[in-house]
Structures are given as structure tokens and as C-alpha cells.
Amino acid sequence: MTGLAARKLAVLGCTAMLALTACVSLAFASATVRVMPNRDALKGTAIVVWGNTTLANGSTFDIDFGDATAHATGTVTDNTYIATTHTYNTAGNFIVTLTINGTDSETATVKVSDPALLSAFDLRNIKINMAIEDGLRFLYFNQVNRSSTPTTQWHDSGGGLGYGISYTSLAVLAFENHGHVATNDPNKDIYQDVVQRGLNFIFDRLSIVTLTSEPAGDPRVGVPNDADLSKGLGSTSFPAGYSTSVAALAVAGANAPTRTVAAGLGVNNSNFVVGKTYAEILQRQINTVVWGAADSGATTEGGFRYGLDDNQSDGSAIGWAVLAMLDATAAGATVPAFAATELAKVIAATTCTPANGDQSLAYTTCGQGNFLRTGVLLQALKFMNVAANDSRVTKATSYLSNAWNVFHPNGESFSCSTPIPVGTTTGSANNKGCAYAMFQAFKGLKLYGIQTLPGVGRAAGPGAIVANDWYEDYRDYLIQNQQNPNTTSGGQWAPNQMFWSCCDTNTDGITALAELILSPVALIAPTTLTLAPLTDTNPVGGQHTVTATALNNGQPVAGATITFTVTAGPNQGTTGQAVTDANGNASFIYTDSGGAGTDTIVASIGALTSNEVTKTWQNEPTSVPTLSEWAQILMMTLLALVGLWALRRRGGPISPA
Incomplete structure (x- = not known):
């Protein structure tokens, strides 16, 4: 069905209050035209209006903004991204219509609010929603070969470290955690296609890893007991220890256990993955992660590092493996019990106690703590089922609180950049401004349901937000430091406002982590x-x-x-x-x-x-007397009449004076 008469709008759910942002929008009239999700906007602030089409470049486009202003028109030069900017000067709900070749069209709703009429709380929520949508749009725009079929990826590390699978996996997960999953109708969700092709890229690059029983136990669980039992699946991208775990996050977040991998994929695994369910692939990935832990060593047993099963460990790599096991468990995969028992060994051996009595996690051996790795420590303790009131949890939480706004606390040397990143006056290069550190702290604190930290120093408000809410402090930072959200190529978080870590400046990775921090889930999203x-x-x-x-x-x-x-x-x-x-x-x-x-x-x-x-x-109904009340009223009336009659008889006839 095509044409304007066939347009149909279906507003679904939204990310935050008063918002249309991040809604899976639009029951599309035609698969040939798709438009952006419904979104929020502010009166007087430019936004990007965009869509795509399966019709060829050279077609004509017309964008009606719905506010009686001049249309944007022209010739399609990139059919995957037809975009322009527009400023609404009045508040209200406006229907944006993208029409291709004068016949095929689709609509989205832009909810424009007047900031002068909003409470500070509502205005902030709208800004958060706008930041989320603009960041997702940037990730969509910034794919490598976004028109390719059937796979797509996001940019590799600017430093050439080979984290392509990891960055792609995090970008896919960012879409998934905001509700844009591969099982969505591609005619209703403009992001579904890129999520599916990102997953295809991951499946295509998985390699078969031969698994064996380990000294601590057998990691080969949850898959058919046949000739393929020992075949795990790991990522080919260096470092395999990192990328295997991160790739598993995207597969767990797909929320599609029964979905199967299409033919034509499996470059590095001889089509082994073709026809297999996402659930089986995730299980084989997690089996590989568990198998990849160090088997021995006083400060390494149970830990993870760059390679797989190489008897090495560092506190940073542990975080990705722990998250993979947590997410996989939430998605229904089996993680053998010995994985937590083994992890407890390396955590006990490498947990450090600075002079102030707080606790953090070492890189390899205790010498100093680290903000990033303290977030990892909390995640590990959660995986080990350590209670929230355990001293290890409270001491790690205290470390984060005391280090929140302190540059290099306790002598730690890790930082994302020097000097403290542009755009922050009280921020710390080992916390705000460092996407990797923020993400790991976010996960650890969110998993334990910790809402406030005394060291945050954030005043209460707006609205009911309590003082020292660490998550709202992060959201403040992300709202303030998004770059160029009102341009067709912008919406990213990037240097110099934010860095990935000490060793990388990849904008795709930074933006993906920012979107994950802004997402409403601790692990995987609900179905x-x-x-x-x-x-x-x-x-x-x-x-x-x-x-x-x-x-x-x-x-x-x-x-x-x-x-x-x-x-x-x-x-x-x-x-x-x-x-x-x-x-x-x-x-x-x-x-x-x-x-x-x-x-x-x-x-x-x-x-x-x-x-x-x-x-x-x-409204409360007008009181109607009950039967007993009516009886009492009647009795009182009769008594009054009898009394009046008796009085008149005793007094005789009344004569004029």
C-alpha cells in the first residue's frame, strides 16, 4: 500500500516522562519509505528530521514538517539517510511526512514543547530523550557501509587496536537496550535493519574454539550432547578475550532465543552458525568465556585477560567477562556454578585496600586502586551473589563515592586524558569524561540498586530527585557534553568532552557506552x-x-x-x-x-x-436515605403531627383576640 491516504501512525512506548522519544513508531504504509521514530523537540531549537527509502538514488523527496512552513525537497543522493534540520517556532504535535517520488510516504510525530512553560524536571527529561534519540541517530548514520547486505559494522579503533567486533557489539546493544531489537517489524522500526545486520556481522566473524574440560569443571554445558559439544564460539577480533565477551552481550540483548542465523553467514566458522538459534550461539559463546578463564596462578586463577585460557588476568578484562555471564544468565543461558567459585579466587587475590580503608580491584597485582575497576569489582561481587550489606560491597561503594570528583584519588594513575576533559569543572578524568569508567561504575552501582553516594555532591532536584544521586549526575554530564546534536552528522559523544579510556578515542564506542548509560536497564531489556x-x-x-x-x-x-x-x-x-x-x-x-x-x-x-x-x-454521590432511615423520618413526622393535633385539642378553638 502506498500514497498519503495509506499513512497510519501507531505511537507506542517512550523512554521517559512527557516523551515521544525512542518510541517504536509508525505502522508503515509502505516498506519503501521509513521515517525516524517519534520524538520530542523544544520550541526554537533545531532538530534533525530524517528517513530512508528502498527506492533508488535519483528519486525525489519531499519533507513536510507539519507546521505550514516550506517543505524540504530535492533529489535523493543517499537513500539510506535522507536528512535535514528544522526549527519549530510553536508548541504542539506536528506530523512529519516524508514522500518519495510524489507517491510513497510515511509519517512520524514530533512533540514540540515550549521550554518557558515546562517545569525544570520536565524540561530536563525532554532533553534526556532528545539526547538519546540524537545519539542513536548518530550510530545509525556512522555505520561502515550502512547500505551493505547482509552485514554492517561500526568503525574500528582509531588506534588500530582491532576492536571492531567489540564496537559493533556495543552499538548493537545500545539499540537493543532502548527497545530496537531484531525481532521488531522492519516496516515499523527504522533501526531494526541495522541491528540485524550488526548481529549478522558478529555471527559472520565468530570462530570455532575447541573446548575441553578444565581443572575447575567442564564448561561444555547447555548444548546438544553430540559431536559438536566441544565447539565453542569466540570472536576473531583481537583481543579475543575482550571481544568474545562483548559480542555475547549483543546476542544476549537480542531477546530472540528461537531466531536462527540466516544462510550466507559464517565466514570464519565455515557456516557452522547457519541455522542455529541465537540461544545456542549465546550458550556456545558463554561456554567459551568460561573456558577462557585462567586455570592457575596465585593472582590469576579464575580471571580473564586479552587471550582465552592463557593463565593471565587483569581487572579490566574481568569486567566484560562478568557482564557477559550476567547478561547470558538473564537471557536464559546456563553458566556453570564453578565459574563464580573460580572468579572469587582472583577477586580475593587482587582486591586492594587503600590507606582510607576503601576497596578497589587491581589491574594485575595490588599496588593501587582504580575507579573503573572498582565498578568491575561490584559487578563481580554481584555475580558471586555477595549481599549488598557485605563489607566488600560497602567498601567498594565508598571508594567510588570518595573518588567521584577527585583527580587520581589514592595515587591511581589511570585516566582518560590530561588535563581534565573539556566541558567539566568538577569532573574527573578517571570518572566523568571517561566513558569506559562511567559505564563500569554505572553497571556495578545499578546492579546493586545503589541510588546515592555522598561524594557525588549533586544538589537535590529538579522535582523529586534526591541529593547525591549518582545516576542523575551522569545524566547531567551526558546532556551537557553531547556534540552537535542538531546537525545531520552529529549527536555523538567524543573527544575532547569524552574519551573511551586511557588508550583509545573511538567515537562510535564512546557514543555506544553513553547510550547504554542512558538506557533504562541494568542488564538486558525485557521482552x-x-x-x-x-x-x-x-x-x-x-x-x-x-x-x-x-x-x-x-x-x-x-x-x-x-x-x-x-x-x-x-x-x-x-x-x-x-x-x-x-x-x-x-x-x-x-x-x-x-x-x-x-x-x-x-x-x-x-x-x-x-x-x-x-x-x-x-464524585461522591448525593446521600440517599436507606429504608431504615426513611422509616425513622416517617415515624418522626407522624409523632410531630400527633403532637400538634393533641396540642390543638387541649387548647380548644382559637378565637380572635
Whole structure:
């Protein structure tokens, strides 16, 4: 179906309050034209309006911004990215229409808000949503050969270190954690295609690794007990220890256990992956990660480094392996119990205690701590099922707090750049401004559900945000330091505002990590989100509670930030957020302030939206006497009449004076 008459808009879920950003938008009328997701904008601030088409270069395009201003028109020179900028000068919802060759078209909604009329809290949330969408658009724009079929990748390290698979995997994961997954309808999600081709690149570059039983146990689990049992899957990109773990993150985040790999892939594995499910591939990847741990050594056993099964370990590499095992477990893969037992050995041997009594993780042997590796330490402790009140957790948390705004605390030498990155006055080159360090701390703190750190030094607000909220401090930094979001080639986080780590400046990798920090999940995203109760009725002015449940293929998703929005009714615009517990549940309570009527409420996490539920607020009915009350009234009336009659009889006839 083509043509303007066939356009149909389907607004789904959104990332944060008051937002249309990151919605999986658009029931496309035609597969030949696709447009950007629905998004937020601010009055007077330019945004990028874009789409793509399967029709050939040389076609004509027309972009109607929906605000009665002049259209953008021209000849298509890059059919994968037809983009321009536009500034809306009035607030409202505007329908953007991209039309190719005068016939094929599609629409998106831009919700434009007037910053002068917004609370500081709502304005900040819109800026966060805009940053997320502009960053994802940059990753889309910055693929290598984005029109290639069937694979695509993101740029390798600028330093030539060979992290291509890792950067591609992180970019794919960034889309996935915001709800843009390979199982989405490609005609409804403009990002689905790049996610699928990114996964194809990963599958294509996996190599078969022959696995054996290890001294600590047998890592060959969860796959058919046949001739292929010993075939693990590792990445070919150097360093294999890193890239195998990072690639597993993207496969776990795909949320597609039964999906199979298409023919034509498997360059480095002789088509071994063709026809296999994503679940089996993930299991073989994790088996390889577990097998790749060091088998011996006082300070290395149970650890991970650049290679696989090379009896070496460093605190940085441990982080990626731990995240891979955590994500894989959340996605339904099997991780043998001995992996945690072995990991505990290297963690115990390389946990350092600075003079102030805090704890961090060494690179190889104790000598000094490190902000980045302290985040890794928290992740490892979580994988080892160490309780939040354990002294190891509290001491690691204290390290992060004390080092939050301190350059080179306790003499540590790690930093992303010198001097402290541009754009920060109180930031630290070993924390804010260092994407790798921020990401690892984000994961560790998020996994333990830690909301505040005294050393953050962030004032409370806006709205209900409490003081010293470390995550909001990170989000402040990311909003302030995104580069050129209102240009068609911008939206990235990059030097000099942000660096990858001490050793690399890859913009794709930095942007992917920034997007992951801005994502609403601790590990993998849920596949379903339900909201209850379906309906309820109460008097006006009361309170109402709804509970969202986040599941990934039937399993609870903990640590996910759920956004609740009253989308219609007397309390339209009321919003709130809550984090899911171990059962995947999060609740939202609000008070009716709009009077009588029926509210419609939805929950969302990234692009995933829940079912709608309703709440009816009724005025108190006018009191109607009960039967017994009517009887009492009648009796009192009769008694009064009898009394009046008796009084008149005793007094005789009334005569005029």
C-alpha cells in the first residue's frame, strides 16, 4: 500500500516522562519509505528530521514538517539517510511526512514543547530523550557501509587496536537496550535493519574454539550432547578475550532465543552458525568465556585477560567477562556454578585496600586502586551473589563515592586524558569524561540498586530527585557534553568532552557506552511489560497504584527503570518512574488532582510499552436515605403531627383576640 491516504501512525512506548522519544513508531504504509521514530523537540531549537527509502538514488523527496512552513525537497543522493534540520517556532504535535517520488510516504510525530512553560524536571527529561534519540541517530548514520547486505559494522579503533567486533557489539546493544531489537517489524522500526545486520556481522566473524574440560569443571554445558559439544564460539577480533565477551552481550540483548542465523553467514566458522538459534550461539559463546578463564596462578586463577585460557588476568578484562555471564544468565543461558567459585579466587587475590580503608580491584597485582575497576569489582561481587550489606560491597561503594570528583584519588594513575576533559569543572578524568569508567561504575552501582553516594555532591532536584544521586549526575554530564546534536552528522559523544579510556578515542564506542548509560536497564531489556490492575474506580481526590511487571522470555527483569504516564483523562501528563525488584515488579502511586473522569495509564521502558489500564474517578454521590432511615423520618413526622393535633385539642378553638 502506498500514497498519503495509506499513512497510519501507531505511537507506542517512550523512554521517559512527557516523551515521544525512542518510541517504536509508525505502522508503515509502505516498506519503501521509513521515517525516524517519534520524538520530542523544544520550541526554537533545531532538530534533525530524517528517513530512508528502498527506492533508488535519483528519486525525489519531499519533507513536510507539519507546521505550514516550506517543505524540504530535492533529489535523493543517499537513500539510506535522507536528512535535514528544522526549527519549530510553536508548541504542539506536528506530523512529519516524508514522500518519495510524489507517491510513497510515511509519517512520524514530533512533540514540540515550549521550554518557558515546562517545569525544570520536565524540561530536563525532554532533553534526556532528545539526547538519546540524537545519539542513536548518530550510530545509525556512522555505520561502515550502512547500505551493505547482509552485514554492517561500526568503525574500528582509531588506534588500530582491532576492536571492531567489540564496537559493533556495543552499538548493537545500545539499540537493543532502548527497545530496537531484531525481532521488531522492519516496516515499523527504522533501526531494526541495522541491528540485524550488526548481529549478522558478529555471527559472520565468530570462530570455532575447541573446548575441553578444565581443572575447575567442564564448561561444555547447555548444548546438544553430540559431536559438536566441544565447539565453542569466540570472536576473531583481537583481543579475543575482550571481544568474545562483548559480542555475547549483543546476542544476549537480542531477546530472540528461537531466531536462527540466516544462510550466507559464517565466514570464519565455515557456516557452522547457519541455522542455529541465537540461544545456542549465546550458550556456545558463554561456554567459551568460561573456558577462557585462567586455570592457575596465585593472582590469576579464575580471571580473564586479552587471550582465552592463557593463565593471565587483569581487572579490566574481568569486567566484560562478568557482564557477559550476567547478561547470558538473564537471557536464559546456563553458566556453570564453578565459574563464580573460580572468579572469587582472583577477586580475593587482587582486591586492594587503600590507606582510607576503601576497596578497589587491581589491574594485575595490588599496588593501587582504580575507579573503573572498582565498578568491575561490584559487578563481580554481584555475580558471586555477595549481599549488598557485605563489607566488600560497602567498601567498594565508598571508594567510588570518595573518588567521584577527585583527580587520581589514592595515587591511581589511570585516566582518560590530561588535563581534565573539556566541558567539566568538577569532573574527573578517571570518572566523568571517561566513558569506559562511567559505564563500569554505572553497571556495578545499578546492579546493586545503589541510588546515592555522598561524594557525588549533586544538589537535590529538579522535582523529586534526591541529593547525591549518582545516576542523575551522569545524566547531567551526558546532556551537557553531547556534540552537535542538531546537525545531520552529529549527536555523538567524543573527544575532547569524552574519551573511551586511557588508550583509545573511538567515537562510535564512546557514543555506544553513553547510550547504554542512558538506557533504562541494568542488564538486558525485557521482552514483555504488563500493567495492572486493568480497571478501578474510586472517589475523586484519592490515590491509585498501578504495578508493572517486566519479563524477558518469561523470566523477571530486575533493575529496570519503568516510566509510568497518564496519557489521557483528568490527570493527563502525570508521570513517574520506579525500578523493578527481583520479581520484575515496579509500582507507581499518584493522587487524583484533576477531578472526575477516567484516566488512561501506560508503562514503558525504552521503546517497549505495556497494555493500557484505566482509572475512573467519581464524585461522591448525593446521600440517599436507606429504608431504615426513611422509616425513622416517617415515624418522626407522624409523632410531630400527633403532637400538634393533641396540642390543638387541649387548647380548644382559637378565637380572635
